[in-house]
Amino acid sequence: MGVLSAAAAMWGAPAAAQSYPQRPIKLVVGFPPGGPTDAVARIIGERAAQTLGQSVIIENRPGASANIGAAYVARSAPDGYTLLFSTAGVLSMNPFLYKNPGYEVKDFAPITEAVRVPAIIAVTPSFPANDLKTFVQMAQKDPGKISFASAGFGGPPHMAAELLMSVAKIKMLHVPYKGAAPAIADIMGGQVEMGMFDLPVLLPQVKAGKVKALAITSTARSPLLPDVPTIVEAGYPDAVYSNWYGLVAPAATPAPILDQITKAFVGAMHDPAVHEKLVQMGAIVVASSPAEFDTRIKEEAKMWGDIIKKAGIKPE
Known part of the structure; x- marks a missing residue:
């Protein structure tokens, strides 16, 4: 029986593949x-x-x-x-x-x-910095004062911000939310100052002027946001992220x-x-x-x- 079972196993996979998919x-x-x-x-x-x-x-x-x-x-x-x-x-x-x-x-x-998918580094519209370099300088001056929103502990938006903090040698206050929607809503409202979210997630808010885009975390500008500079242009090539x-x-x-x-x-x-x-x-x-x-x-x-x-x- 052992030989027969082994033979069946050998022939089973090709047979299954030949008939795949059936449902x-x-x-x-x-x-x-x-x-x-x-x-x-x-x-x-x-x-x-x-x-x-x-x-x-x-x-x-x-x-x-x-x-x-x-x-x-x-x-x-x-x-x-x-x-x-x-x-x-x-x-x-x-x-x-x-x-x-x-x-x-x-x-x-x-x-x-x-x-x-690269991320957009965005801030609340009233934030005084209009570019990433100025933002970093402000964060370096007051460690832990600037807050950033994420869609939850350990998710890509959280990790993208950790990468930026590591490369730019800054410290920000993490405010985790249960999902991107409430996080972005609070960035728009000014309750939290900054966030890094996938381009498709933030694109409508950037185009509507509800958040201010400082940079995109790719090596090349996005054709959907041609006026937003890359993180490389801002001087942080080691923080490229997707x-x-x-x-x-x-x-x-x-x-x-x-x-x-x-x-x-x-x-x-x-x-x-x-x-x-x-x-x-x-x-x-x-x-x-x-x-x-x-x-x-x-x-x-x-x-x-x-x-x-x-x-x-x-x-x-």
Whole structure:
């Protein structure tokens, strides 16, 4: 029986891959509907579904800095029918921020880094500084006086600000919120002075003049905000930052199935209509290979691990 079982296991994976997919694919997003991660997942998933010949259904499982959704996928059957569309926070930051996030990075097989999204460094409209260099000078003069808002402890907006503080040698007061919307509302209202959020999140408020953009954390200016200088132009090239959104599967998913998923989702991002939609959101399309994505995750994990340790942030 042992020989027969081994033979069945050997032939089972190719057979499953040849018939994959036979039912809709669930794409789990660890954030509420309507946010940028959700929007990017829907744009890419809709086009990938055409290639796969099955629906790609978005399932939002928000909570605990996206750990709930990630843990759910980590425990799911490795059959290609439950995937995770995630951000840098889940795979490169949370393992250092939470004692037990409910998963480990090794629980996932990387598929593709879909897009990178720089952040906008924004302040309340009445803030006296009109550029990042002046802002930093003010923060250096009064350590801890300037407050910055985040969407919650340990999330990308929090970590982006920690990176800036480390590079610019400044200290600000962290005010965490439960989500980006209330945080940005208080920046607009002047209750908190500064925040760093993904470009798609802050773009409407910048264009409406409800917040003042000091810089964008990329190496090149965004075509959506051509008048906003980069963090490199401001003199802080080591604070270049982008939040990535990417696709992973449970670790034991058979390689032939991973190959089909990769081709469908990477191919979707090369579709001109999909590419244009993502660019208009403020995203930089990457569409990497699994190996390239694996390298990115590891490099980012080392960087954020060092920053978290240097900042003295203890795991929750």
